[in-house]
Amino acid sequence: MALHQDMAHAKINLFLHVTGRREDGYHLLDSLAVFAGAGDHLHLSTGPQGQADSLTLQGPFAKGLEADENNLVLKAARALRQTRGEEAARQPAAALTLEKRLPVASGIGGGSADAACALRLLTRHWSLPMEAAAHVAPTLGADVPVCLAQKATRMEGIGDILTAAPPLPEMGMLLVNPGVGVSTPSIFRRLAETGGITPRPPLAFPEAGWPTLDALIAFLAQTENDLQPHAIAQAPVIATVLETLATLPQVRFHRMSGSGATCFALFETADQAIRAADHLMDRDIAQAWWHWAGPVLP
Ligand SMILES: C[C@](O)(CO)[C@H](O)COP(=O)(O)OP(=O)(O)OC[C@H]1O[C@@H](n2ccc(N)nc2=O)[C@H](O)[C@@H]1O
């Protein structure tokens, strides 16, 4: 029986500007990340006495992953134990079950969200302070810190400088992934090789936020996802996904998230997104694609 369970929500970059490159090769970013209702499910129960923390995989995308020590869920458990030393060594083994519902390597931070979710569950299970999770998160991946709170956030630095986003309007979202895995390092490498950092004036977020979807879209229209052309060059089907999204009823805005290949479309309401998903499923081309439609988290 699961003692604790939590959801690892998909992270969507509504825009993503690459603003520079550090000596170590990591890129400086400016991005507005939001979280969708879609997500993986993580369950935790106490494992047998004296045994190591363990992971079982279930769900539609489990076959694309190994439940080994490289899985970000077990990496999170290991890193948390290491950082808390003897205090963590006294804690019981965690038996974790990940229901993998989000496509892997798809630009919506699935692995990062799983790692952050594991940190939330384990700090609770082992009665550790949340600061322990915040301390470990950046060591697991650039997207892990933002996935800890799962709230709309401006990401700067390499993804480690986080500021709560001003209020966003309610909106619906459709996510579509064409089933091609895209490796984040390879897309950043392509960008670096083409010297492709677009100089831009500093971007100001309105302090009062965006009261309507129109206001948000007017803002997003001045922004881009700088990784999108590089992802399309590697996986041209992303352009087909974007063209298809543009033709769906009541779509207000569409773009690729993160390093791809998942693309999103925005709607006034979650119901409109769900109806657009029905239209999408009438198209032959979309039969092999993964999709999700519903609300953006507040
Ligand atoms: C593209 C984003 O998803 C936007 O939210 C993130 O920046 C990527 O986050 P992530 O997948 O957690 O990335 P990591 O696993 O930390 O890094 C994978 C690789 O992407 C590149 N990388 C990542 C983040 C960053 N700010 N600059 C980079 O250049 C590096 O080559 C790194 O080795």
Ligand SMILES: Nc1ncnc2c1ncn2[C@@H]1O[C@H](COP(=O)(O)OP(=O)(O)OP(=O)(O)O)[C@@H](O)[C@H]1O
């Ligand atoms: N629990 C996990 N879920 C998904 N991927 C994992 C997990 N553990 C390890 N990985 C590895 O991490 C890599 C990145 O996966 P993830 O799904 O987070 O990519 P992504 O959606 O492109 O992330 P981002 O938007 O942060 O770039 C995959 O290649 C996968 O092998």
